């Protein structure tokens with residue numbers, strides 16, 4: 001273990017029992033008979049004997065994940081309460097409350113327009129009402145808003161003690177020389193086990209049911225059984241792994257590489273340069289995780305949707321890439337570009353680039369991650385974008 005690793009408080013991924021392999025549907029072997037049976041779910045702590053799903057966040061990804069969870073809950077109503085509550089931060093849309101619009105039209109016109117949502121997905125404006133009696137809680141807010149959400153939940157004391165969580169948030173928390181994934185922040189602050197969901201998942205494509213895969217890093221076999229049942233679908237194949245940290249870090253760090261990919265596009269460089277950025281980016285993502293997170297697995301980055309596949313889709317089709325291209329072309333600040341191009345959605349990569357820079361600097365390891373550092377310098381310190389690849 002390196003000095004930096006020893007200084008980090010990141011917890012290691014616990015080892016699971018050998019049964020875990022039955023759920024980890026390896027690449028190329030995604031056959032229906034290897035999927036777990038819905039009949040063998042761990043029991044619910046509720047008197048009803050059924051699990052209740054709640055989703056915290058209703059941006060494009062929150063709504064897309066809530067749609068899948070609600071469809072699965074309705075399909076397996078013997079195991080799940082059919083109603084899935086989704087927390088919607090109240091807003092006025094054309095003079096009407098967003099929650100009322102969603103519940104009446106069964107569409108989230110603000111963040112996922114024109115995608116029909118199941119009627120058993122219910123938009124709820126109060127956090128405490130969303131999580132009441134929920135045994136399976138999905139956290140999917142933009143990462144900058146999670147601390148407020150956690151404080152509100154703690155104050156409301158509304159979380160069931162037997163609940164489990166999954167974080168689909170892409171980002172990290174850095175304080176001085178310490179770095180934490182949001183799965184570990186949720187575990188620490190709410191005292192419930194937390195898995196991590198991440199993959200090559202552009203929200204709109206998922207919501208339109210275009211085939212894709214995702215990875216869920218789970219601390220125990222029971223967590224993997226439950227989260228697989230909540231999310232696995234014909235067009236959204238779930239693979240579970242033990243590596244909660246690797247899945248979380250893949251989702252966070254690819255957003256920094258996506259900014260680099262956007263700079264490449266803004267500079268009108270070609271496919272060879274983009275491919276080089278992806279390769280170097282994947283190497284830095286993997287190295288970072290192995291250096292600072294005990295128990296992280298190289299295979300999470302090379303084999304899973306949460307690693308290489310997410311990196312590819314983000315560097316071609318994501319919002320971070322798009323805004324970084326505009327940053328080069330327009331010379332505007334990222335704040336301006338976010339306001340102008342994203343219609344209320346939130347960029348994650350810029351904050352992550354800053355946080356990763358601060359963490360590496362605290363450990364004297366900035367030089368070990370030249371691509372991450374260039375992205376930070378270009379985004380925040382006025383380095384010319386053309387310097388991205390100089391001397392890499």
Ligand SMILES: NC(=O)c1ccc[n+]([C@@H]2O[C@H](COP(=O)([O-])OP(=O)(O)OC[C@H]3O[C@@H](n4cnc5c(N)ncnc54)[C@H](O)[C@@H]3O)[C@@H](O)[C@H]2O)c1
Pocket residue numbers: 057058059060061062063088089111140141142143145148168169170171201202203204344345346347348
């Ligand atoms: N959109 C995608 O394609 C996608 C795919 C995979 C993962 N993710 C990740 O999921 C997370 C959520 O992203 P998203 O795309 O659903 O959100 P988004 O970017 O669409 O942001 C909109 C959401 O932010 C909320 N919000 C805005 N201001 C807020 C505030 N002050 N306090 C609390 N909430 C506020 C809104 O209510 C809404 O729920 C991010 O970490 C993102 O990286 C996104």
Ligand SMILES: O=P(O)(O)OC[C@H](O)CO
Pocket residue numbers: 170199200201202203255258310313314317318319320321348
């Ligand atoms: O649009 P981005 O750049 O936030 O990326 C979206 C998803 O994370 C892709 O998996």
